[in-house]
Amino acid sequence: MFDFFFRLPVVVQGVVKGLAVILFIFPVAAACSMAERKVCAWIQRRPGPNRTIPPMLVGIPGMGILQRLGLFQLAADGGKFFFKEEPMPNHVHRFYFVLAPFVAMIPALTTVTVVPFGAYLDPAGRVIPIMLANVDIGILAVFAVASLGIYSLILAGWASNSKYPFLGGVRASAQLISYELSMTLSVLPVFLWVNEPGSSGSLSLARVVEFQSRAGFWGGSWFLFTMPVSAFIFIIALFAETNRQPFDMPESEADLVGGFHTEYGAFKWSLFFVAEYSNMLVGSGVFCLLFLGGWNPLPWLPLSRLLEGLHHLSGSALWLNPLVAGVVSICIFVAKVLLSIFFFMWVRWTVPRFRYDQVMRIGWRLLLPLSIANLLAYTVGIYFLQG
Amino acid sequence: MAVIQVQRKPLSLAERTYLPQIFGGMMTTIKYFFRPPETLQYPEERPAIPPGYRGVPTLVKDPHGREKCVSCQLCEFVCPPKAIRITPGSVAPGLGIDNVEKAPQAFDIDMLRCIYCGLCEEVCPEEAIFLKNQYSMSGYSRAEMVNHKDRLYEMGGTLPDKHFKWEAKKAAELDAGGSH
Numbered sequence: 001m002f003d004f005f006f007r008l009p010v011v012v013q014g015v016v017k018g019l020a021v022i023l024f025i026f027p028v029a030a031a032c033s034m035a036e037r038k039v040c041a042w043i044q045r046r047p048g049p050n051r052t053i054p055p056m057l058v059g060i061p062g063m064g065i066l067q068r069l070g071l072f073q074l075a076a077d078g079g080k081f082f083f084k085e086e087p088m089p090n091h092v093h094r095f096y097f098v099l100a101p102f103v104a105m106i107p108a109l110t111t112v113t114v115v116p117f118g119a120y121l122d123p124a125g126r127v128i129p130i131m132l133a134n135v136d137i138g139i140l141a142v143f144a145v146a147s148l149g150i151y152s153l154i155l156a157g158w159a160s161n162s163k164y165p166f167l168g169g170v171r172a173s174a175q176l177i178s179y180e181l182s183m184t185l186s187v188l189p190v191f192l193w194v195n196e197p198g199s200s201g202s203l204s205l206a207r208v209v210e211f212q213s214r215a216g217f218w219g220g221s222w223f224l225f226t227m228p229v230s231a232f233i234f235i236i237a238l239f240a241e242t243n244r245q246p247f248d249m250p251e252s253e254a255d256l257v258g259g260f261h262t263e264y265g266a267f268k269w270s271l272f273f274v275a276e277y278s279n280m281l282v283g284s285g286v287f288c289l290l291f292l293g294g295w296n297p298l299p300w301l302p303l304s305r306l307l308e309g310l311h312h313l314s315g316s317a318l319w320l321n322p323l324v325a326g327v328v329s330i331c332i333f334v335a336k337v338l339l340s341i342f343f344f345m346w347v348r349w350t351v352p353r354f355r356y357d358q359v360m361r362i363g364w365r366l367l368l369p370l371s372i373a374n375l376l377a378y379t380v381g382i383y384f385l386q387g
Numbered sequence: 388m389a390v391i392q393v394q395r396k397p398l399s400l401a402e403r404t405y406l407p408q409i410f411g412g413m414m415t416t417i418k419y420f421f422r423p424p425e426t427l428q429y430p431e432e433r434p435a436i437p438p439g440y441r442g443v444p445t446l447v448k449d450p451h452g453r454e455k456c457v458s459c460q461l462c463e464f465v466c467p468p469k470a471i472r473i474t475p476g477s478v479a480p481g482l483g484i485d486n487v488e489k490a491p492q493a494f495d496i497d498m499l500r501c502i503y504c505g506l507c508e509e510v511c512p513e514e515a516i517f518l519k520n521q522y523s524m525s526g527y528s529r530a531e532m533v534n535h536k537d538r539l540y541e542m543g544g545t546l547p548d549k550h551f552k553w554e555a556k557k558a559a560e561l562d563a564g565g566s567h
Contacts, residue, residue, distance in 0.1 A: 043416045045425040350416045351409055 017132055021112050029277035032341060034074040039345040049073040081270040089160075089263050096159035101264070101271035104152035107145045108278035114141045115285050116206045118330035119295050119303060120322040127213065127304055129206035130326055138204035139191070142286055143184060146241070149279060150176045153260045156272070160263040168259030171249040171356060175240055178363035179247075183237035185371035186230045189378035190223055190290055196386050205286065209294030213302030220300035224291040229374045231291040233367055238283045240363065242276065245348040249359055284340040285333075292336055295329035303329050441505045441518040444496055445543030446536070452545065455515035458491040462507035462516055470500035471507060487553065494536040498524050513552075517543060 006013070034049070041048030049070035057063045057072075066072065088094065116131035135141065150173055157169020194211045195201050212222055224231045240247040251259035258264075261272050288294060296302045307328070310319040318324055354362065401407050427434060436442070449455050458475035476492030507516050521542065526532045534542070 039420075042420050042424075045419055045422055047424045047426060047428070346413060346416065346420075347409075350412045 014132070018113070021117075021132060022109055025109065025112060025278055025281060026274065029274045029281060030078060031071075031074060032277040032280070033077075033273060034070050035341070036345050036348075038070060039342065040349050043346070043349045052076050078270075081267050084266045086267060087265040089162075091161045092263060093159040093161060096155050097263075098268070100152045100156035100159055101268040101275070102152075103155055104149060104272050104275035105278075107148040107152075108275040108282070110145050111142050111279075111282045112285075114138050114205065115282060116209065116289065116294070117285065117333050118326050119206075119209075120325040120329065121304055121307060121320055122322070127210065127302075129209070130330065131206065134204065134206060136202045136204050138202070138207070139187060139286070139290075140203050142205075142282070143180070146279065146282070147176065147180055149275070152272075152275070156264070157260040160260070162263060164256045164258070165260050165262045168249075168251065168256050168262070171256075172243065172260060175243075175247065175249050175359060175363070178360060179237040179240035179367070182233055182363065182367040182371045183241060185368070185375050186233035186237065187290060188375050189227055189230050189382070192379060192382050193223075193226075193386075205289045205294075209289055209296070212293045213296050213304065217300075220302065222291060222293040222296075222299045225299065227291070227374075227378065229370070230378075231287075233371045233374065234287060234291065236362075236367060238287060239344070239347070240359070242279045242283055242344075244280065244344055246351040246354050247359055248353060249356055280341060280344060281337060284337045284344070287340060288333065288336040292340075294336075295333045297332050303332070436520045436522075440520055440522075441503050441508075443498065443521040443524060443534070443542065444501065444503075444507055444516055444518050444539075445521075446494060446515055446539040447517055447543040447546040448540060449548050449551075450545060454490050454540075455513045456491050456494065457487045457513055457515075458489045458494075459512065461510045461512065465506045465510045467504060467506065468500040468502050470497045470502075471495070472497070491536060494539060496534045496539065498532045498534060499529060514546075514548075514550075517546065519543065 008016075038048045047068070050068045052070070052073040053063065053067040054072060088097070113132040114135055114137070116129035116134070118130040119127045120130065122128050153172040154169045157165040157167075157172070160166070190208060191203060194208050208223075211219070214220060218226070239245075243249070243251060249259075251261070256262070261269055264272065293299060297306050303325075307319050307325050311317065319328075446454075446456055458473050460473050460475065463471045463473050472493075472495045473491050474493040475489055478487060478490045503518065505518050508518050519542065524532065
């Protein structure tokens with residue numbers, strides 16, 4: 001019944017799929033800002049934003065819950081950012097000042113292309129990943145494009161032509177370079193293990209999930225259990241890369257006013273905000289794929305086994321339908337991503353900020369040696385295990 | 388005197404990584420995450436006012452519904468920010484308040500000046516002025532923030548009297564045969 005879709009030109013198919021993903025990420029990233037306020041409030045034992053409601057919706061049953069969850073507040077904030085005046089200080093470099101927020105958005109939404117977010121079973125029973133572009137460079141593309149995001153911070157800091165944004169931009173670049181290294185080194189053991197001798201080499205994230213869905217004790221266990229140090233280094237570097245507390249050096253409102261976005265307001269400011277949350281979403285997605293088994297519901301319980309089990313239990317072939325399987329797997333994956341986003345917020349409202357020199361010391365003197373040692377240890381281990 | 392050497396222990400490896408502390412902190416925050424909010428939804432829910440609270444100063448009437456204030460102006464003179472302004476007047480005959488000689492013609496408390504210190508309540512010999520429970524005052528102009536006599540009585544209402552000072556005095560006067 002989806003033949004008409006597959007008969008469309010490939011370019012149109014790609015555009016439709018890309019738009020669908022962006023139309024998911026953009027609102028979810030915006031909703032994360034509200035979730036952040038709510039999580040913060042609940043941790044501090046406040047109700048959080050719970051007042052806003054459009055007058056025409058008052059009294060409709062069920063609207064009270066949305067009101068208390070602050071969903072209308074989210075819409076009101078978004079509308080405000082859209083319609084309020086765009087402040088443009090006189091001392092900025094106008095072209096680059098306007099360019100920076102868009103440069104922030106582009107890599108944030110581009111990295112999704114190589115991130116698989118679900119899977120279905122084809123008639124032969126093989127697991128086919130659902131993603132925009134199943135390319136072999138996978139994780140390499142994520143790292144390459146994601147680090148382009150730093151240019152927007154540098155550009156914003158420099159184009160603002162004022163001291164605090166400039167310092168914020170400088171800090172952002174230093175922090176990203178420092179943690180990029182540990183992050184890349186921490187995922188290398190995963191790919192060393194996945195690319196067994198005899199198989200064709202690939203850095204695709206779908207391959208990693210496929211590896212975690214295998215039968216047997218070692219195959220079915222998530223990399224979180226077999227490589228806890230890698231997962232630990234990756235999540236810390238992810239905090240630093242997405243400029244989250246306790247590593248929010250580029251923003252650091254206590255000492256740099258607002259960091260790189262001090263001079264920004266209205267829609268341009270909100271673009272930075274959404275880009276930050278999109279980065280977080282994609283980063284958590286990559287973490288889930290690498291270490292939390294992607295779309296597999298539980299360790300040692302791959303998606304294909306779950307679907308076949310449901311098929312046997314209920315006796316209907318519905319569970320093997322590609323559409324149903326796809327929706328189930330996407331729901332599992334999104335649930336994992338949202339849980340890790342919650343973890344991000346939980347940490348943010350627990351841990352105080354590191355000082356700049358501490359951030360540098362942790363990055364260069366602790367994480368980097370640790371990740372190199374981790375890589376060496378796993379290289380030797382994998383050599384004896386697979387060699 | 389004996390000197391006790393306190394040993395300064397170096398940080399253990401676990402402490403230097405911060406991780407146990409961060410984990411402990413996260414356990415604390417998740418514990419609070421699942422507790423109900425501690426806050427009041429202010430305009431709908433009001434805090435309980437403890438006894439002895441010093442809110443907006445008001446004027447009260449005695450149980451017979453008579454003005455208690457005799458416009459002695461002690462409160463006006465004791466008021467540190469000079470928020471009280473009294474215009475004394477004589478009591479008109481036939482109003483049922485001929486037990487006293489004077490009553491305020493006008494009694495204004497400027498709530499933009501008032502510092503809620505309660506000295507007026509303390510100094511009043513007639514127990515006519517009380518700081519009651521109201522804590523939020525608002526108005527659109529400065530003039531609106533001045534409480535006049537009628538509003539002061541409206542806010543104060545009637546307070547039970549323990550002494551009935553003037554009745555006791557009148558009875559004593561009658562007992563003594565017209566003089567005391």
